[in-house]
Amino acid sequence: MTAQEQAPEAETTTEADGYRQPDVDVDAVRVLLDGPYREVRDLVRTDLVEHAQVLLDAEQMTTADFRERVLDVVVTMAGTGQTGMGFPEEYGGGGDIGASVAAFETLAFGDLSVLVKVGVQFGLFGGAILQLGTKPHHDAHLADVVAGRTMGCFAMTETGHGSNVQALGTVATYDVEAQEFVIATPDDASRKDYIGNAAAHAELAVVFAQLDIGEAEARERHGVHAFVVRIREDGQVVDGVRVEDCGPKTGLNGVDNGRIWFDGLRVPRTALLDRFAEVTPEGRYLSPIDNADKRFFTMLGTLVQGRVCVGGAGINAAKVALTIAVRYAVRRRQFEATEPDREQVLLDYGMHQRRLLPLLARTYALHLAQEVVAGQLHDVFSREEDDEHARRMLESRAAGTKALGTWHATRTIQECREACGGAGYLSENRFAALKADTDVFTTFEGDNHVLLQLVAKGLLTDYAGEFEEMDQLGMARFVAGLAVDTVVERTAVHKLVQSVRDLLPGGERWDQEAGLLDPNYQLAMLRFREEHMIGGVARRLKHGIGQGEDPGAVFSRVQDHVIAAARAHTERLVLEAFVARTASLPDGDLKVALDLLCDLHALSTIEADRAWFMEHGRLSSTRSKALTREVNALCRKVRPLAVDLVDAFGVPDEVLRSPELLGWTDTGPVR
């Protein structure tokens, strides 16, 4: 039975207002979503189906066995080429960064330990060697890394320092005599912690440490640098290194996270990944980037792909949950409603539509926004010449999208679990693993709140030249030193607000005259909010610091506004991506369907913050109520399309599991 057949009659026929329910061509939507990388995504789907058993193994194996199993799957998948898409072809890679993101995202449909181990090995570890190293490092390691012959880890985070990486405690001191670095962990707060691949499998590690040069009195510190270091030889931890298992985790137990201490480990001078700085044999420090902060952030910036990938993974994990919950909601009946003696399917309840369908629309929105970020990543990293401004914009956008995408995953998976009732609590459905495994997404690869502060810093300083050298307090002082209007006028959104308003009827009264379904109205609202919030933060910082208050105390008080502004900025980018994509479609049912989703996303986003719009004079109480009614009406229109819209995600049936929820027969997943 299709969703259309189950929908109440009124939804599928022509309504009084001339609205005709569109037919969704599932494959056409999937072509749109898969974008230029359909082939890559299908390769990953094939791999996922082949290894679908790993989802069951996650439940049934001991942790030790499951770690080995995940390693096997990762290495096997590496053989298909899907995990090496982003590496140069000369080392066995695919030479296509966009493809590597598409592959990684799609991998998130399956077991997430596999995903994260792939991310650690090829994204973080391999990526660091590629981005921070030079040809000798590439020649020495990349072919083995890409093939999965050499496993490695990315030893950045320390117990005492997660978000504030510049304050790491591990030290690498250059010994001129021996022409070696001596790596040491000064205290337990400086041990490397939560490091994926460290507890069991990594032979090599990229270690981030403070680089010191010179004798005791004349010692000079040059900030955090990365070194490629052997931590295991034939599976045994080498002398000078101590490793401890982090033990069981909420999820992702197929990944061997560990702690590492260095006890004066000696590594050759060439261990320094020296793309951005080198130490000559005689101990001279040379870098093309003079400023230490700027150098540090430039190095970190090359690792942005990790954030792009985690954001995409979160969005795709949400798709799995939605696919199960929506399909269940058109099968499950509970309580009599419209038809006598027959219970009503869940998705015909208004509340159930409200719970699931705005999340479905938002998943489409985030998918399309993520496609833009991935495209920018591809461009920035495929270009020969460095475009500093494009790089900063990308870093900011990746940070914002990662935050929104991963929070969306947490929220969507939880809502979908609850929407499947007690049945959703069984592990044979995907929710148990999805919840447990994705939980850390909001705080790894950058804590979401810290990432949004980074976004805000960019907005407020207009990515000024000195942008990368500022910490939060530096940013607060910088902004306080400018006129509020200057801060606002320098933002990209400032011009956009004006241009979109000119397209709307009503002049200054655009917010009252324009139709709720006019995308220019929707964009104008989000742009107005962003601009106003940036101005508000600038005003508050200026006021507090101008009155001589302690900048730290002022920042602490304004922090929620700072984060709200960053969120508003990212929400605006997400909606722009959705609007632009639907605008590009030819007229027809596909466009009608995507427009419905886009409207639902836009209006439910405005609705969620309608208090703010009312407080700031951009939404009357009457219009606010009309907006809520429109969201409900859009839910009813999307409802008959819902199953097709989740099917278009292309999550293979084999990885959905959920035999009871989805009514698979004994012979396997048959619809």
Place this chain on the structure above:
Amino acid sequence: MTAQEQAPEAETTTEADGYRQPDVDVDAVRVLLDGPYREVRDLVRTDLVEHAQVLLDAEQMTTADFRERVLDVVVTMAGTGQTGMGFPEEYGGGGDIGASVAAFETLAFGDLSVLVKVGVQFGLFGGAILQLGTKPHHDAHLADVVAGRTMGCFAMTETGHGSNVQALGTVATYDVEAQEFVIATPDDASRKDYIGNAAAHAELAVVFAQLDIGEAEARERHGVHAFVVRIREDGQVVDGVRVEDCGPKTGLNGVDNGRIWFDGLRVPRTALLDRFAEVTPEGRYLSPIDNADKRFFTMLGTLVQGRVCVGGAGINAAKVALTIAVRYAVRRRQFEATEPDREQVLLDYGMHQRRLLPLLARTYALHLAQEVVAGQLHDVFSREEDDEHARRMLESRAAGTKALGTWHATRTIQECREACGGAGYLSENRFAALKADTDVFTTFEGDNHVLLQLVAKGLLTDYAGEFEEMDQLGMARFVAGLAVDTVVERTAVHKLVQSVRDLLPGGERWDQEAGLLDPNYQLAMLRFREEHMIGGVARRLKHGIGQGEDPGAVFSRVQDHVIAAARAHTERLVLEAFVARTASLPDGDLKVALDLLCDLHALSTIEADRAWFMEHGRLSSTRSKALTREVNALCRKVRPLAVDLVDAFGVPDEVLRSPELLGWTDTGPVR
């Protein structure tokens, strides 16, 4: 170091407005929270400390072993008397229902498989025999149940019927010849599902089934009744019963959930739990309650204690998470802020205060509201005579508090996990288990959305005599048949709105003139919202059905308003409980501290729905912004008290685990 010492100077000294930061006497707050059952709660705390190892076993044992371990702990705890508080003393119980709720709630500080197994055995299974059976059943079973010698299960839910229990498919047909009931599972949708204790340990089951009497043509169905049935003999499943393990679950894997099929199982006539209906040997059906729907809901109503207990458990699980996150937030430093060269502790960041402190205030609010519900439960069930109205009010209140308390648990645990960053992801902290184990609380013992519909039904019909006989559509039709004013005027909140307004300055302009910190203003706001929402639902139902629309379609469209009204009602009751409790305190620091929390709870509750208040003319945009500023100011005032306020929950250090987060030394949990 105490929290006070770590707080910024400005917070602890006298401020310009004469505000003096109170000192919190942790023990005095704990006396207040523990209430009349401090002794019982301390008994449970002692049990929890003694069995703290079970938290580690949950991680390290196989599922089969852990189930046995949990069984052992439950039986051992039964020996201390803490699990039998609610049973009559003649069967070894404590004869004190309030004490049994207090004991159960406190048990939620520890491993939640133990909690849920206690709930299944003593609450659901034992409770059903106590409430639905008569003296012969009590004499036959209760002493063994209370002592934990006979384990049982509560076989109500079926695969096809979770929320709509009246539509269960299992049938018990009376065979006059044999004077036996024949229990049968007609199809797989009617198998009993997710039944705790069923997969391994239950010897007996209370089975809910449609009671049929008579031969094929003349067969009469009397609705759902409960039977006490042996399903295992010496650990072996008996003939006529088939049991299947539900397999691994998201959490609570120490509880053996299973499915049960009955294949014509014959049980004696006396197996019927016959407090509300009996079948004579010759097959006559007798009941003091004529109406079948009313009888069914009366029977179900006696089981309300389960909901009260789950709500309390959710609130107490949230306390564990908050205790860890708040203590961590005054130890962990990240980024330089107020002091040069020293990073700032997390809880001095405005955003971190915003994330944790309103949740802390809400936990206090829900705790005190829960105490009222538990008190009403105690009164209703300790009374000799039946007070039908009090019973209905209790059922409604228990449903609403359970929904809010369990959603609060899900949200709070998630926020606390994220507030502990990647470190919070390790299982050695409590978050992994807390998240996984509490996840089902929102959908078991009544799905939260369904429970809120029940609350709304009571509100909208004023618990009319025919209240229990109505399903959702019956309710919709009933309300549509009344004048909107009639619906509103009959509600309890109607008079309350007027009475509290009279206490406020400004007359009709009370919402503009009264101070934000005036509890009468806060109460007036929540009461106004509730009254207005009830009227709005009535108006919408009346309008739609009056225009001849299908009542099912109308209900579906109005459903989110129905649920919002129920939520508003419950929020009002929660705030009333908090305000009443603080009002009863003598002047002094304790009162000042509790007033701060109460204000923070009240204003953040209003703030969360400030859009609604603006839409309905009760909050100007200026006042709305002032309200947000006041919430921020309250957070800053509560911040120096936060550690003391979580310490007052009295969660034993031994069950907090979290050695790294809390900085325990090797010798154990030392502060």
